[in-house]
Structures are given as structure tokens and as C-alpha cells.
Amino acid sequence: MPQLESLKDAIAKALPELDVVIAWGRGLDALGATPLFITKPEDLDDMILGPSCVHNLATYLPGLRDRKVGIVVKGCDSRSVIELLQEGLADRDNLTVFGFACSGVVNVPRLRGAADRHPVQSMEHDSGQVRLQTDTGPVALPEAEALAAKCLTCTEPEALICDHFAGPHGTAERAAASGNPQGTLERLEAMDFESRFRFWEQEMSRCLRCYACRSACPLCVCQDHCAAQSRNPHWVTQEDTPREKLMFQAIHALHLAGRCTECGECERACPMDIPVLALKQALNREIHRLFDYRAGTDPQATPPLFHFKETEENIKERDW
Amino acid sequence: MATTLFIQRGDIAAWLADTAATHTVYAPLRDKTGVHFHRLCAQDAAAQTQALELDRQAQTPPKNVLLPACETLLEFSYAKQEDGSTSLDVQPVMPQGAVLLFGPRPCDARAFTVFDRVYDAGRGKDPYYTARRAATVVASVVCTRPEQSCFCTAVGGAPDDTEGSDILFTPVQDGFIVRPLTQAGEAVLRHPLFTEAAHREEEAADVCAAARAAVPCAPADFTAAPEPVAALFDDMEFWQSVTAKCLSCGACTYLCPTCYCFNITDESNGLEGRRLRTWDNCMSFQFTLEGSGHNPRPTKAHRYRNRIGHKFSYYPRIHDGALSCVGCGRCISSCPVTMDIRRIVHSAMQRAQCATPEQAHE
Numbered sequence: 121m122p123q124l125e126s127l128k129d130a131i132a133k134a135l136p137e138l139d140v141v142i143a144w145g146r147g148l149d150a151l152g153a154t155p156l157f158i159t160k161p162e163d164l165d166d167m168i169l170g171p172s173c174v175h176n177l178a179t180y181l182p183g184l185r186d187r188k189v190g191i192v193v194k195g196c197d198s199r200s201v202i203e204l205l206q207e208g209l210a211d212r213d214n215l216t217v218f219g220f221a222c223s224g225v226v227n228v229p230r231l232r233g234a235a236d237r238h239p240v241q242s243m244e245h246d247s248g249q250v251r252l253q254t255d256t257g258p259v260a261l262p263e264a265e266a267l268a269a270k271c272l273t274c275t276e277p278e279a280l281i282c283d284h285f286a287g288p289h290g291t292a293e294r295a296a297a298s299g300n301p302q303g304t305l306e307r308l309e310a311m312d313f314e315s316r317f318r319f320w321e322q323e324m325s326r327c328l329r330c331y332a333c334r335s336a337c338p339l340c341v342c343q344d345h346c347a348a349q350s351r352n353p354h355w356v357t358q359e360d361t362p363r364e365k366l367m368f369q370a371i372h373a374l375h376l377a378g379r380c381t382e383c384g385e386c387e388r389a390c391p392m393d394i395p396v397l398a399l400k401q402a403l404n405r406e407i408h409r410l411f412d413y414r415a416g417t418d419p420q421a422t423p424p425l426f427h428f429k430e431t432e433e434n435i436k437e438r439d440w
Numbered sequence: 441m442a443t444t445l446f447i448q449r450g451d452i453a454a455w456l457a458d459t460a461a462t463h464t465v466y467a468p469l470r471d472k473t474g475v476h477f478h479r480l481c482a483q484d485a486a487a488q489t490q491a492l493e494l495d496r497q498a499q500t501p502p503k504n505v506l507l508p509a510c511e512t513l514l515e516f517s518y519a520k521q522e523d524g525s526t527s528l529d530v531q532p533v534m535p536q537g538a539v540l541l542f543g544p545r546p547c548d549a550r551a552f553t554v555f556d557r558v559y560d561a562g563r564g565k566d567p568y569y570t571a572r573r574a575a576t577v578v579a580s581v582v583c584t585r586p587e588q589s590c591f592c593t594a595v596g597g598a599p600d601d602t603e604g605s606d607i608l609f610t611p612v613q614d615g616f617i618v619r620p621l622t623q624a625g626e627a628v629l630r631h632p633l634f635t636e637a638a639h640r641e642e643e644a645a646d647v648c649a650a651a652r653a654a655v656p657c658a659p660a661d662f663t664a665a666p667e668p669v670a671a672l673f674d675d676m677e678f679w680q681s682v683t684a685k686c687l688s689c690g691a692c693t694y695l696c697p698t699c700y701c702f703n704i705t706d707e708s709n710g711l712e713g714r715r716l717r718t719w720d721n722c723m724s725f726q727f728t729l730e731g732s733g734h735n736p737r738p739t740k741a742h743r744y745r746n747r748i749g750h751k752f753s754y755y756p757r758i759h760d761g762a763l764s765c766v767g768c769g770r771c772i773s774s775c776p777v778t779m780d781i782r783r784i785v786h787s788a789m790q791r792a793q794c795a796t797p798e799q800a801h802e
Contacts, residue, residue, distance in 0.1 A: 155777050180685075
């Protein structure tokens with residue numbers, strides 16, 4: 121795999137100047153990767169690259185601010201890096217970004233199900249298919265089913281910010297245009313208010329309040345001091361009704377309005393498969409409409425809710 | 441104890457539906473997100489049991505049955521008296537009714553013994569826990585299909601373990617060979633769909649032996665972990681390196697069948713309120729945050745050290761060597777970054793062994 125070798129070379133060269141390089145290594149099996157913290161050359165032996173590299177490693181950056189950090193990013197992950205730089209939550213001078221042409225990552229729970237939870241020995245993604253080899257035989261899924269939803273509509277397969285790029289540009293295999301896949305947000309928008317409320321009551325009834333959605337979010341920067349767990353002031357009740365759990369999701373989504381790059385880590389990290397990304401997508405849609413802005417695309421731009429204009433171009437207050 | 445019984449696979453649903461008339465019945469059902477324990481409604485039990493799934497591990501443990509994620513301990517209200525004083529009325533809210541928990545794997549049932557030692561011990565009995573425990577019949581099913589993250593045999597359990605169970609169901613081709621383990625278990629088996637099957641005990645033993653052989657990670661043994669893990673308490677370099685990728689969320693603890701920590705909160709609304717007990721977890725910064733603002737576990741390394749220390753050292757040291765981990769592997773398979781507790785305990789044991797005796801002593 122030349123892309124992986126080329127990345128390893130670049131990391132090996134940069135490593136002496138860095139405290140750590142964050143990449144991916146093998147997890148439980150060929151389907152499950154895990155973040156890999158490379159501090160010495162032999163750690164590179166464990167590095168992998170491919171459709172199992174689902175994690176957005178930018179999540180670790182705010183916690184490593186005072187260190188010299190290298191990070192491997194997919195195109196989508198790079199937007200989180202940019203947003204962190206925009207917000208002053210990461211320092212460009214301390215950061216070395218390694219990019220590559222990403223051909224998409226998989227929806228792990230869906231493939232686990234397709235493999236009937238058998239250990240996966242190998243995984244390949246090409247020609248519009250994801251193929252697994254399991255203990256009990258091969259499993260193949262069309263990429264429209266096998267890939268993470270965000271990959272089906274991806275517009276940035278390559279890092280938007282990068283110090284080292286592996287391989288030639290423009291070589292990412294793009295998901296075959298499989299119609300316009302309907303996401304959760306589109307399904308919700310087609311519902312009336314009552315159905316939408318029932319949808320969320322049902323989904324949130326599974327929530328364990330583990331806050332993995334928050335902890336995995338690269339832009340949830342309160343972390344240890346989250347409003348959800350503060351006892352004084354007691355912002356959020358401990359009652360565990362679906363409404364109260366949804367209340368936290370509303371807080372989370374509002375704090376991310378105009379900041380969220382829709383990397384989908386909140387939804388991916390959720391051990392209960394609750395589609396919480398849709399809430400952030402809904403707000404981002406409004407941000408785009410009002411401010412013509414997409415988070416994490418321009419390191420020099422100021423996020424729209426970070427500054428105040430007396431008159432906004434698309435908000436006609438005087439006409440109200 | 442009564443003799444060994446047999447029930448046909450297809451009759452389980454009818455038995456559960458009948459039992460639902462007198463008991464609150466929980467069973468593992470397949471839904472759109474996987475397998476989870478659900479409460480059967482008495483009227484709808486027959487339809488619900490169509491989704492019964494006993495061949496896969498439930499993604500969430502049945503911990504909720506004995507330790508609800510949120511329970512009301514008591515209700516209180518204040519009232520102004522004619523003489524100007526304020527009176528306080530407090531009403532405890534106790535659990536009610538008999539419960540049948542059907543279909544946990546033996547690891548999940550064994551987890552209840554971890555709770556028993558804490559909440560039903562001689563010194564202090566938790567009235568809410570003990571009421572639920574006494575009213576609950578646990579009917580486990582021998583685990584013949586381990587997950588790749590399973591390691592029950594490394595922590596003193598087994599796929600046919602009977603600890604914590606009232607009944608053990610062993611799956612065979614045509615149904616289940618059923619062994620009552622307690623009188624409470626025997627009572628819920630008094631149903632015409634169960635037939636006498638003492639002659640099939642050997643068949644059940646064969647299934648159990650095969651199940652034990654199928655557990656991955658079989659040669660590992662973490663029962664010797666308490667000393668080495670304790671020896672690494674001050675080795676923050678070790679804890680920092682093994683927790684570098686941890687996100688410090690609570691998924692591992694809330695999906696753990698043995699994690700039993702809780703928080704208590706008074707939720708008041710005007711003159712009335714409720715005292716709630718809710719799950720809490722040691723991965724959270726607030727868990728040990730003191731009133732002064734000091735936090736003895738300020739980083740995820742400190743917090744994860746507590747997770748490993750509690751399960752593999754502090755708990756076994758005061759409970760005759762019993763680990764507070766049953767090896768279900770959910771903390772591995774559901775972790776957003778696949779933290780592998782097996783590897784970490786293994787590394788801890790190796791590192792403590794490699795340290796010189798002087799270093800280990802320090």
C-alpha cells in the first residue's frame with residue numbers, strides 16, 4: 121500500500137522533532153481500527169490506513185496544546201483542525217499535519233451486523249463495494265450501505281490544510297453517485313411536528329447519558345466542565361426522561377452552531393446508535409443560509425457567531 | 441432442588457407470556473439497533489417474544505433491572521403550618537412486584553454477585569437494591585456464541601457459570617435443558633411446558649464443555665492482577681501511556697454490568713421534590729471533584745487508573761479475591777476508540793513483574 125508507506129516515511133522523518141504523532145492502528149480486527157499514538161519509530165509498525173480509520177483524531181488536539189503534535193487527517197478531519205485553529209484552540213506552530221487521499225470510511229456497526237459479529241480478517245473497498253472476509257466466509261456490501269453516510273456526499277476527500285501529503289492528489293476513489301441518499305435530517309424534515317417529536321422520544325429513550333457524543337466531539341471544548349454534569353449551578357436535571365436527554369442534545373447542538381464541521385463523531389461514538397448529528401446539521405443549514413458560511417474551511421475566517429455586525433447581509437431586521 | 445427439566449425452544453415465548461401475568465419480565469429482544477433487554481408487556485408479551493434473541497450477546501447489560509439508571513428514592517414536600525413553622529413530609533418510594541430476568545448470559549448474572557457484596561453485605565444493606573434483588577429471579581442462558589471481545593474465563597467466570605443465577609438454561613438442538621439453582625428459580629419453572637429431563641444432564645454437560653472451549657482469550661488469567669495493579673499506583677507514566685487515546689466518556693462504565701457507582705440529587709420544584717439516585721461514573725471529572733475545588737483525579741489517566749484499580753485490585757482485596765469484572769467485553773466492543781481492558785491489565789501485570797522488587801515496593 122504505497123499511500124501508507126509514503127505516510128510512514130514522512131512521519132518517520134518528522135518524528136524526531138515531534139512529541140507524538142496521532143494516526144490509526146489495528147483494533148479488535150480488520151474492521152475495527154483504534155487511534156495510535158506514535159512516539160518512537162517502532163510504533164510505526166502498528167500503523168494502518170484504510171476504510172476502518174473512522175476516528176477524527178483532531179479530537180485529541182485541544183488536550184495536547186502545549187506539545188509538538190503530528191496528526192494524520194482525512195479531508196473531513198482537516199476541517200476540524202482548521203476550525204480549532206480559527207478558534208485559537210490549537211496552535212499552528214505546534215502542529216504538523218499529514219494528509220492523504222481518502223476513499224471513505226465504513227459504518228462499523230452496520231458492517232458488524234452484516235458480518236453477524238464474526239471476527240473480520242480482512243476488508244477491501246474498491247469498485248463500489250466493501251468486501252469483508254470473516255471466520256465464516258466472505259461478506260460484500262455496496263458502498264452506499266457500507267460507507268459512513270458522510271462519505272457518500274463528501275466534497276473534501278483530501279485535507280484542506282496539510283504539511284505532508286501522501287501520494288498524488290486527486291486519486292481518492294469517490295463513492296459512486298448512488299442517487300441522493302436520504303439522511304436522517306431529510307427524513308425528519310418530511311415529518312410533521314408530532315411525528316418528529318415521537319421520533320426523538322423513541323431515539324433518546326435509549327440514551328445512557330455516557331456523553332460519548334460530547335467527549336468524541338473535536339469542538340466540544342468544555343469537556344470536564346460540561347453544563348450537563350455541573351451540580352452547581354444545576355443546569356440540567358438528573359431525571360432521565362427522553363425530553364431531558366434531548367435537552368442536553370439541544371444544548372450540545374446550539375453550542376456547535378456555526379462551528380460543527382459535521383464530522384459525525386458524536387453519532388459514531390454513541391454506543392446506542394442515536395442519530396444526534398441531524399440536530400447539528402439542521403443548525404448548520406441555518407448558519408449557511410444566514411451567513412453563507414461553512415465551518416472549518418478557511419483558517420483565516422472568523423466563525424459567524426464569534427463576531428457581531430450591526431447589520432447582517434442576510435438578516436433583514438429592519439424589515440421585520 | 442428439583443430435577444433437571446426440558447422446554448422446547450418454541451415454547452419459551454408462551455412460558456414468558458404466562459409468567460408476565462404475575463411478574464415483570466425482562467428478556468433480550470432484537471430491535472433495529474441490535475439486541476437489548478426489554479420489558480415485556482403482559483398483554484403484548486406473545487408478540488414481543490417473536491424478537492427474542494438468545495444466540496447473541498445483548499449490547500447493553502441487564503444492570504437496569506437491579507440498579508435503574510434513574511430511580512426515585514423518596515418524595516418530599518414542605519408545608520407552611522398555621523403557627524408559621526414549616527413542616528417536611530418525606531415518603532420513601534420502594535420497588536414493587538416480582539421480576540423475572542430471562543436470558544442474561546452467565547457473565548451478566550455473575551455481575552449481580554459483585555453488587556451483592558456491596559449493597560447486600562452484613563454491614564450496610566441498601567433497602568432499594570435488596571428489595572429488587574429479593575424479588576428478582578435470574579434465569580441465565582449458557583453462552584455458546586462468545587464475542588471476540590469476551591474474556592469471562594480470564595476473570596474467574598465461565599460461559600456456564602451459575603454464580604448469581606436462579607436458573608441455568610442450556611441450549612440444545614430442540615430446546616433448553618433447564619437446571620433450577622434456587623427455590624425462587626424452581627417456583628417460576630412450575631409450568632406445564634417444562635418436562636422432566638434428568639436423563640439429558642450429560643448432553644447439557646457436553647454443551648457447557650464446548651462453550652468453555654470456545655471462549656477467546658482462554659489462556660489469560662487476571663485473577664492474579666490485584667497485587668501488580670496496586671504496585672503500579674504511582675506509575676503515572678504507565679497510566680498516561682495506556683490512556684492516551686481514552687476520550688474520558690462514560691460509555692465503558694454505563695455498559696459495564698458490574699459498575700455500580702451512583703449520584704444522589706434532590707430535584708425540587710417549588711415546595712415539592714424528589715430525591716433521585718442516578719448512575720455515575722469514575723471517568724467523569726466531577727466524580728471526585730471536592731467542594732474546595734480540589735480534584736484528586738484531575739486527568740483521564742488518574743480516572744482510568746481508578747477504573748482498573750477498582751475492578752482488579754481494590755475490590756478483590758476486600759472481597760476475598762473476587763474481581764469486579766466479569767469479562768463481558770462490552771467496554772471493548774462499544775468503546776468509541778476501542779480501549780482494550782484486557783491489554784491494559786495484561787500490560788500492568790507485565791510491567792509490575794518487570795519492575796525490580798525495590799521499584800515495585802516504592
